[in-house]
Amino acid sequence: MIGQSFFSQNVNPSTSEGISRRRFLKLSGGLLVALQLPLSKLAFASSDGVANEHANSPNAFIEISSDNTVTVMIKHLEMGQGAFTGLAVLAAEELDADWQQMRAKHAPANTALYKNLNFGIQGVGGSTGLSNSYDQMRQAGAACKAMIIGAAAQKWGISKDLISVTRGIVSRLDTEDTLTFGELAEDAASQTPPSEIKLKAPSEFVLIGTKVPKLDTAEKSSGAAVFTQDIQLENMRYAVVAHPPQFGAKVASFDDTEAKAVNGVIDIQAIPSGIAVIAKNTHAAIKGKNALKINWDSSGAEKRSSTQLMNEYLATTKNIGKIATSSGDVDNALKAADETHEFFFEFPFLAHTPMETLDAVIQINNDDSVEVWMGSQLQTVDQGVVASVTGVDPSKVTLNTMISGGSFGRRAQPDSGFAAEAAHIAKTQPKGIPVKLMWTREDDVQGGRYRPLTVHRFEGALNDNGDISAWDHTIATQSIVAGSPFAGMIQNGIDPTSIEGAQEPCYDLSDFRLSLHTMQNKVPVLWWRSVGHTHTAYAVEVMMDYLLEKGGKDPYKGRMALMPEHPRDQGVLKAAYELSQKDKPAKDSARGIAVHRSFGSYVAQVAEVTKDSNGLPKVSKVWCAVDCGLAVNPDIVKAQMEGGIGFGLSSIFHEELSLNEGGEIAQTNFDSYQLLRIQEMPKVETIIVQTEFPPTGVGEPGLPPIGPAVANAWRRLTGQMVTRLPMIPEVKRMNMDA
Amino acid sequence: MKVNFTLNNEQKSLEVGADTPLLWVLRDELNLTGTKYGCGKAQCGACTIHLNGNATRSCILPVSAVNGANITTIEGVKSPAADALLEAWKKHDVPQCGFCQSGQIMSAVNLLTRNPAPSDEEIDASMSGNLCRCATYTRIKSAIKDASNTLGEKA
Numbered sequence: 001m002i003g004q005s006f007f008s009q010n011v012n013p014s015t016s017e018g019i020s021r022r023r024f025l026k027l028s029g030g031l032l033v034a035l036q037l038p039l040s041k042l043a044f045a046s047s048d049g050v051a052n053e054h055a056n057s058p059n060a061f062i063e064i065s066s067d068n069t070v071t072v073m074i075k076h077l078e079m080g081q082g083a084f085t086g087l088a089v090l091a092a093e094e095l096d097a098d099w100q101q102m103r104a105k106h107a108p109a110n111t112a113l114y115k116n117l118n119f120g121i122q123g124v125g126g127s128t129g130l131s132n133s134y135d136q137m138r139q140a141g142a143a144c145k146a147m148i149i150g151a152a153a154q155k156w157g158i159s160k161d162l163i164s165v166t167r168g169i170v171s172r173l174d175t176e177d178t179l180t181f182g183e184l185a186e187d188a189a190s191q192t193p194p195s196e197i198k199l200k201a202p203s204e205f206v207l208i209g210t211k212v213p214k215l216d217t218a219e220k221s222s223g224a225a226v227f228t229q230d231i232q233l234e235n236m237r238y239a240v241v242a243h244p245p246q247f248g249a250k251v252a253s254f255d256d257t258e259a260k261a262v263n264g265v266i267d268i269q270a271i272p273s274g275i276a277v278i279a280k281n282t283h284a285a286i287k288g289k290n291a292l293k294i295n296w297d298s299s300g301a302e303k304r305s306s307t308q309l310m311n312e313y314l315a316t317t318k319n320i321g322k323i324a325t326s327s328g329d330v331d332n333a334l335k336a337a338d339e340t341h342e343f344f345f346e347f348p349f350l351a352h353t354p355m356e357t358l359d360a361v362i363q364i365n366n367d368d369s370v371e372v373w374m375g376s377q378l379q380t381v382d383q384g385v386v387a388s389v390t391g392v393d394p395s396k397v398t399l400n401t402m403i404s405g406g407s408f409g410r411r412a413q414p415d416s417g418f419a420a421e422a423a424h425i426a427k428t429q430p431k432g433i434p435v436k437l438m439w440t441r442e443d444d445v446q447g448g449r450y451r452p453l454t455v456h457r458f459e460g461a462l463n464d465n466g467d468i469s470a471w472d473h474t475i476a477t478q479s480i481v482a483g484s485p486f487a488g489m490i491q492n493g494i495d496p497t498s499i500e501g502a503q504e505p506c507y508d509l510s511d512f513r514l515s516l517h518t519m520q521n522k523v524p525v526l527w528w529r530s531v532g533h534t535h536t537a538y539a540v541e542v543m544m545d546y547l548l549e550k551g552g553k554d555p556y557k558g559r560m561a562l563m564p565e566h567p568r569d570q571g572v573l574k575a576a577y578e579l580s581q582k583d584k585p586a587k588d589s590a591r592g593i594a595v596h597r598s599f600g601s602y603v604a605q606v607a608e609v610t611k612d613s614n615g616l617p618k619v620s621k622v623w624c625a626v627d628c629g630l631a632v633n634p635d636i637v638k639a640q641m642e643g644g645i646g647f648g649l650s651s652i653f654h655e656e657l658s659l660n661e662g663g664e665i666a667q668t669n670f671d672s673y674q675l676l677r678i679q680e681m682p683k684v685e686t687i688i689v690q691t692e693f694p695p696t697g698v699g700e701p702g703l704p705p706i707g708p709a710v711a712n713a714w715r716r717l718t719g720q721m722v723t724r725l726p727m728i729p730e731v732k733r734m735n736m737d738a
Numbered sequence: 739m740k741v742n743f744t745l746n747n748e749q750k751s752l753e754v755g756a757d758t759p760l761l762w763v764l765r766d767e768l769n770l771t772g773t774k775y776g777c778g779k780a781q782c783g784a785c786t787i788h789l790n791g792n793a794t795r796s797c798i799l800p801v802s803a804v805n806g807a808n809i810t811t812i813e814g815v816k817s818p819a820a821d822a823l824l825e826a827w828k829k830h831d832v833p834q835c836g837f838c839q840s841g842q843i844m845s846a847v848n849l850l851t852r853n854p855a856p857s858d859e860e861i862d863a864s865m866s867g868n869l870c871r872c873a874t875y876t877r878i879k880s881a882i883k884d885a886s887n888t889l890g891e892k893a
């Protein structure tokens with residue numbers, strides 16, 4: 001969810017890093033573990049030398065216990081994208097472990113040890129989880145294996161050359177003797193880690209590239225998995241917060257008489273983000289919140305409706321914005337053109353609505369140390385903000401990362417607003433008492449930090465051969481990173497997350513201009529699964545498809561002809577198209593195609609669309625091709641394509657967060673903010689295009705192409721060009737007007 | 739009020755506010771956290787339990803209404819259909835974030851118990867109240883069909 005283009009300047013070429021002997025601590029009782037290292041002081045110390053010293057140390061990442069289980073410490077949030085399995089398989093590969101003995105758990109918050117090598121802080125976004133860990137986790141596995149072999153050599157009194165490891169069994173080559181990792185764990189801990197590590201060649205992989213069962217499926221199916229919402233501690237209090245009904249409004253005064261009278265309500269406190277109700281249980285807290293009488297001061301609030309905002313954006317895009325990319329002479333090319341086509345594309349605010357609403361458990365101890373349990377995409381930032389609100393050093397804040405019921409960017413807040421809210425509440429409560437803060441679904445839907453409302457204007461020109469002779473593209477949207485600690489991403493006035501995906505399309509267009517208007521309003525915005533690509537892919541690929549059709553070109557061949565220098569884009573486009581050709585078209589259907597590159601991966605999709613009895617689009621099938629370099633876990637890659645398609649289709653069909661006149665939020669819950677349901681989910685067939693590149697992300701890249709693929713199919717089926725989203729209400733309007 | 743009901747085959751007797759939704763009694767009082775809060779308005783299905791054998795949203799079910807009833811949660815669901823579904827969920831690696839999956843399983847058990855061989859449309863109709871934001875829908879459908887086949891083989 002964080003554009004990797006910016007962070008790539010911090011990329012640590014970790015491939016050649018060895019493991020320093022000084023980094024390793026000898027501990028008894030097995031090959032242990034970062035938790036016991038005295039490193040908490042180093043939290044936030046991302047830029048000092050200590051960080052690199054500990055990077056890749058096997059004991060920071062792998063824990064082997066005497067019961068022969070191998071637990072991999074996962075530095076990134078598991079939010080459904082498969083971080084537990086994905087990172088564990090990297091370590092297991094080089095360790096030559098048996099997959100059955102592998103386990104995974106979250107690593108503690110510790111920037112020095114667990115930073116994202118692309119970011120320099122601990123956190124995940126921009127589909128970087130697996131890619132930044134690819135060398136690091138394999139090195140940890142390889143170092144650990146070397147230490148196990150060293151321990152076995154000592155135990156047997158033989159040369160290391162006479163020892164092999166296969167599927168978790170350590171064998172002597174000269175006898176039939178074998179040992180398990182568990183039997184060697186304690187001795188291995190006193191081995192010196194190797195100074196040089198040789199990683200396997202891809203041809204030697206046993207686990208990488210195969211389907212391994214996910215480590216967390218069983219407990220996530222049986223209700224046993226523990227999310228933050230599920231933490232129940234002794235003497236715990238439950239908190240909910242009444243938030244302002246408009247963005248930028250504040251509490252003027254409040255009357256909590258009735259709220260305090262609710263059975264189970266313990267305390268009511270004004271905090272910077274609203275009024276917190278603290279109770280003996282969740283129900284009492286919610287009831288207490290509903291009984292509050294609050295006068296809001298809306299003098300500083302955003303009062304424009306989203307219709308007004310949209311109209312302002314539309315007017316703004318009639319002028320050229322700040323130039324992001326320009327080549328050739330677009331103005332002349334437009335003037336000289338035989339025909340030009342202008343379209344405005346309108347995208348609403350979108351809410352993430354992960355199934356688990358934002359929540360955290362926090363406890364300030366008697367010694368002022370703080371313990372937090374939460375799903376955090378940016379541990380370093382959340383830990384630092386909790387420290388700052390509670391007035392302690394970050395080293396005094398223990399952040400336990402919990403698996404989260406989705407996130408999609410929502411738990412990656414540059415200002416840690418949610419963690420700050422939890423800390424503000426904890427400060428009002430007695431020390432030693434844990435507090436669970438939970439947002440209701442209404443808080444979540446109305447809580448802001450949306451995908452920004454956005455307008456794209458296109459003017460495209462065709463010459464007399466039907467070729468595209470000019471491409472003039474103007475975007476108006478809010479900056480996601482402005483005013484945040486990530487504002488450094490803005491270069492020359494351009495927030496890359498506003499234009500990503502439009503700046504360097506895979507098409508060779510000679511007279512090309514992309515410009516940006518950065519809009520201002522008080523609605524807080526955030527990265528939402530695939531970020532800028534959520535709108536740029538739709539606008540570019542729908543416009544492209546339209547121009548190809550007007551120019552008399554085939555949507556597939558026309559695209560292929562425009563990308564001669566882009567073999568990976570061509571590769572997925574060809575693969576998706578050919579996959580789709582294997583299936584006969586459904587009755588009265590049309591197909592649409594789209595291709596888009598994001599977060600280093602390439603995805604093309606063909607969508608087959610029919611018209612249902614209400615005259616609305618129904619997607620029957622999607623054929624998807626993905627090139628994410630080496631596919632470490634092919635089944636997770638496929639699952640993320642399916643999920644990206646469903647998530648994208650949900651937003652394209654239904655989702656819209658809007659402000660009424662006066663700035664009040666129109667939607668409250670899933671009855672008004674509608675999501676895709678099972679009966680709308682198409683069949684999905686995915687093919688992985690194998691290439692020789694290192695792995696790139698898959699959490700986001702499956703999403704961008706689905707919208708345009710569906711819209712292109714619909715236009716070819718019905719003639720309706722959908723330029724205003726979401727699509728279902730828009731098609732209803734178009735049908736009524738017709 | 740005093741409420742008595744059978745929960746996962748055990749008798750429970752609790753003193754609790756009559757308007758408290760069963761969801762919060764399960765979670766906050768009885769520490770059965772497999773049943774999730776997702777919306778509080780019976781819109782998402784994350785809180786699905788079985789009330790006298792019927793899939794029911796516990797987030798809008800006041801505890802006063804379950805006096806004398808038989809409640810089953812994800813922690814206690816045990817039947818040929820439940821076993822077949824859990825096995826199929828594993829085979830297809832259905833969960834992503836996993837948060838909605840207790841509710842999905844409870845709805846699917848309800849479906850297969852009544853209709854061991856559902857059509858695609860019947861699966862859609864039965865499961866449409868259960869949202870999955872990760873959109874694991876294709877795998878949910880495959881897993882239900884798989885479990886249905888397993889039940890058919892054993893029958």
